[in-house]
Amino acid sequence: MTDPIADLVATSETSHRPSTDIVLSMRRISLTLGAGARRVDALIDIDLDVAAGELVAVTGRSGSGKSSLLNVAGGLSAPTGGSVTVDGVGLVGMSQRALAAMRRRSVGVVFQDLNLLPTLTAAENVALPLELDGVRLREARRQAVAALEAVELGSMIDSHPDELSGGERQRVAIARGLAGPRRLLLADEPTGSLDEVTSEGVMRLLRERCDTGSAVLLVTHDPSQAAWADRVIRLRDGRIDGVSIRADVPVDLSELGR
Amino acid sequence: MAVKDALLALLAGGPCHGYQLKADFDAATGAAWPLNIGQVYSTLQRLERDGLVAADGDPDSDGRQAYRITADGREALHAWMAEPVAQPLATRDEVSMKVLVALATSVVPALEVVAAQRLAAMRTLQSLTALKSDSAGEALAWRLNLDRMVMLAEAEIRWLDLVEDRLEADGQTRTDNRRTATIDQAKKPAPRADRSVQKEPSP
Ligand SMILES: Nc1ncnc2c1ncn2[C@@H]1O[C@H](COP(=O)(O)OP(=O)(O)OP(=O)(O)O)[C@@H](O)[C@H]1O
């Protein structure tokens, strides 16, 4: 029996944009975690390109490998097999030190578990990666405050994480991921504890960053957030499901009078 | 039909002729309901017949008749506003029917139907989201309509995801739904006559 959707969708995960500026490229990535009886093939044979200006959403059930995929893309875990390049630079085999420098310079990450430092204020948390990357203190602070204002936390720049609500902490983590000129943004469920209006604001920010030349890989369970992406891919037991849904297929909305 | 009540609501702000009423209606609803001027006038005639509106003065030099709301009209309007709408139950739409019939029979694997429907729903959601992302300067009514459509499309996708998860948990594959079909036969609950929401589909 033929698959009725096979004709409608392209199954290759290489970018559909001709001769584009590929920021993230993953080839034949596999990742095995744990050992012995708890060995898990978290990623199996993943091919994925994300171009500058492109927002790709990754969906899939809990445990399907979404966070693992982001970790490999950002050089936070070394794949068991395959190659990753960010802006043409291969990450596999790079020294830890060079990796860390590359991450600070080019990659913004919003972690699922936030990773905020409890002893630092919101602004200090956001400024830290910039400072580590050699941005002067004042300038780092200025960029941090701007990033916090963009997520509507301008009045809480001097609060510590434990003085913030869950959603506010999440927005600090988003600000930290977005601060500075990052070419690749990786966000893992960035709006999990945010209301509709605030989440929409975050999606607009990510979209703007794409439109000014960043590549974004976004993990989300939320279909209405995935719908902001140029491409939606699904992971299933560590593999990319055959179907990739692209936003450039027009849908007739004339019923709406527009 | 709600159009008549909406026109009453607009007339509660002051007397108005049909063309103005149509413009006000479009502005209030974000132009989401196609309403032509002929419908406006036929609705006004019915409202006048029922004593809910009355002609206000004589027609103007262009022959346009203004109408005003009557006391009975105000009462009907307030009754409409106060009464929550009983939404049709979502189980009776074509998407559910197609998925469930696919599941109960072997015409095509149910998971294929689910995948095709989810793809279409996701595309709709993407297009709505594109409209939404450009809608910052648009009228509030239009933006609220978009929000609602986004949420309805999202609900459909969530349901389809859940169907897929449940079928897979039952060991189904995209090329087979016999297994769940038989399991469902065994688990089917006895029909309950006292459940008023569980209407039988008409034959
Ligand atoms: N350190 C680890 N050791 C062993 N197995 C791990 C480890 N980290 C993750 N896993 C396993 O790898 C698989 C993929 O995990 P991953 O965190 O990528 O899932 P996910 O898709 O992000 O899920 P969620 O939606 O719950 O965040 C899971 O089966 C998980 O149990």
Ligand SMILES: [Mg+2]
């Ligand atoms: Mg995860």
